[in-house]
Amino acid sequence: MKIHEYQAKEILKRYDVPVPVGFVTEEASEVKKLVKQLPTKVSVIKAQIHAGGRGKGGGVKVAKNLTEAEKYAKEILGMQLITHQTGPEGQKVKKILVEQGMNIAKEFYLGLTLDRSTSKVTVIASTEGGMEIEKVAEEQPDLICRTRIDVANGVTPGNIRKLAGALGFTDKAQTKKFSHFVHALYKVYMDLDCSLIEINPLVVTDEGELWALDCKVNFDDNAGFRHPEYEELRDLDEEDESETEAANDDLTYIKLDGNVGCMVNGAGLAMATMDIIKYYGGEPANFLDVGGGANAQRVAKAFNIITRDPNVKAILINIFGGIVRCDRVANGVVEAMKTAKLEVPLVVRLAGTNAEEARDILANSGLEIIPASSLEDAAKKVIAAIS
Numbered sequence: 001m002k003i004h005e006y007q008a009k010e011i012l013k014r015y016d017v018p019v020p021v022g023f024v025t026e027e028a029s030e031v032k033k034l035v036k037q038l039p040t041k042v043s044v045i046k047a048q049i050h051a052g053g054r055g056k057g058g059g060v061k062v063a064k065n066l067t068e069a070e071k072y073a074k075e076i077l078g079m080q081l082i083t084h085q086t087g088p089e090g091q092k093v094k095k096i097l098v099e100q101g102m103n104i105a106k107e108f109y110l111g112l113t114l115d116r117s118t119s120k121v122t123v124i125a126s127t128e129g130g131m132e133i134e135k136v137a138e139e140q141p142d143l144i145c146r147t148r149i150d151v152a153n154g155v156t157p158g159n160i161r162k163l164a165g166a167l168g169f170t171d172k173a174q175t176k177k178f179s180h181f182v183h184a185l186y187k188v189y190m191d192l193d194c195s196l197i198e199i200n201p202l203v204v205t206d207e208g209e210l211w212a213l214d215c216k217v218n219f220d221d222n223a224g225f226r227h228p229e230y231e232e233l234r235d236l237d238e239e240d241e242s243e244t245e246a247a248n249d250d251l252t253y254i255k256l257d258g259n260v261g262c263m264v265n266g267a268g269l270a271m272a273t274m275d276i277i278k279y280y281g282g283e284p285a286n287f288l289d290v291g292g293g294a295n296a297q298r299v300a301k302a303f304n305i306i307t308r309d310p311n312v313k314a315i316l317i318n319i320f321g322g323i324v325r326c327d328r329v330a331n332g333v334v335e336a337m338k339t340a341k342l343e344v345p346l347v348v349r350l351a352g353t354n355a356e357e358a359r360d361i362l363a364n365s366g367l368e369i370i371p372a373s374s375l376e377d378a379a380k381k382v383i384a385a386i387s
Contacts, residue, residue, distance in 0.1 A: 001219040002050040003233045006097045008217035011192070015184045018211045022099035024048065028073040032066045034098045041065070042101030045072040047093040050238040052216065053083030053132070059093065062101065069098070084132075087257075094237060102211060107201035108167050109133050110182075112189045120148040121189060123155075123182065125163045129201030155179075155186050177210050193223030242305050249301050251290060258283025260382055261306040261315040261344075263299070265290050265324050273318045276379040282386070285312045291324070299332025300339075307342060314345045316382040318375060321352030330358035334365045345370060345385035349378040 009019040023034040035043045047059030054060050059081045063069035073096055082090035107129030115122040125145045128136045137144050145166030147159045160179045169175045181202070189197050198216040205211065224230050236244060246253035252267070260282045264270040267289050274284040286309065290302050306315055319329045329350065349372040350358045362369050370385065372378035 001221050001224070001230060001234065002238070003217055004048045004050065004095070004235065005046065005215055006048060007233050008215040009212065011188060011217060012212055012215060015188050017181060017184045018209065019215070020100045020102065020211060020213065022097050024095055024097055026077070026095050028070060028077050031070045031073040031098055035066055035069045038100040040100045043069050044099045044101060045069060045076055046097040046099060047076050047081050048095040048097055049081055049086070049091040049093060050235070051083050051085035051091060053085055054081065057081050057083040091238065102203060102213060103206040104203045105206050106204045108203070109200045110185070110202045111196070111198040111200070112185055112194070113196045115148060118148055120150060121186070122146055122148050123159065123163060125166055127167055129203070133200065149186060155183050174204070174208060181210055193220045193226060194218060195220045242308065246302070246305055249298060251288065251298065251302050253305060254287040255309065256284050256286050258285045259311050259313040259386065261285045261309065261312040263288050263290060263302050263306060263315070263317045265319050269318065269320055273316065273375065276375055277316070277382070280379045280383050282379070282383045285309055297332070299329050300336035303333060303336035312344060314347065314382045314385045316378055317346070317348045318378060319350050321350065321355055325354045326350040326352060326358035327354040327361060330361040334361065334367065337367055345382070347372055347378050347382040347385065349373070349375060
């Protein structure tokens, strides 16, 4: 789950992480009043969307006076901001953050995430702040410092020495401030069940102070039951409508960029299905897991979500009947196709509990369905149907 920069900074502030003074608004007419409340004459007008690369897309502007601040606010509010993370369609800007300016001496990158290979929280730091960390890791990997944190011990002096050394902090006072910064971020990460905290850039000012100039916080959706406060932070305008609808129906759906719609039961089987589609030259349009207890209604709902994606040129339904019965899935497909006019090829592979009954249901439905005997057969047939 993603949240806005201003929301992330409000959280960090509660944990005593230094963040710039800023105010959020949806009205350009309020900007001059807000800038007057900042501790600096220079202000920064920042688009608030759930995507990085806002500056490159024209969504971040530095204003030297009130007139410029209002001008930039009018330009940014309502714009369709396109970045490398929004896709070509972009995202409409409905809110801006009006923030104090900084006398920046140096920019760094600092992030916390889970290293799944070691099952440990990993702190990533780099002297190349303000840049895309993926690009830095690819082109200049020697500028990336990583240190893993054992949850039994938390952040240790050894962790701090490694990070501070990599970033060039030698002054004791500055290293102490940096240590406080890392400890606070780790506490946020653990307390709120985060999946990512990214400070880019972490800046040192001419006055020697450390600030989280930009901040990104993502939460682990699986921990939502422990955090009812997550719901208040959601911005449905920033979420994919189909993904939100699917989640409300206990379906796991993630939209992708391909053209083969997938409906599968079980996350592992869904991943294998997407892999074999790519192996045979196709591109999956989504990840969709209907779950182990899928009934006809849920399958019909999933089918309707897939068919609404205009990029989908063919659909592959791959069901292994264990907990879920194949005949229920078949009934769901038939029910869905009564209300949704299918204009693309449909390939169905069913195996397991009541698979024979399911195949009979589909065969007698009068629907145009391409049956498949195996996963390999299904992948080949769905690719061929598009070609």
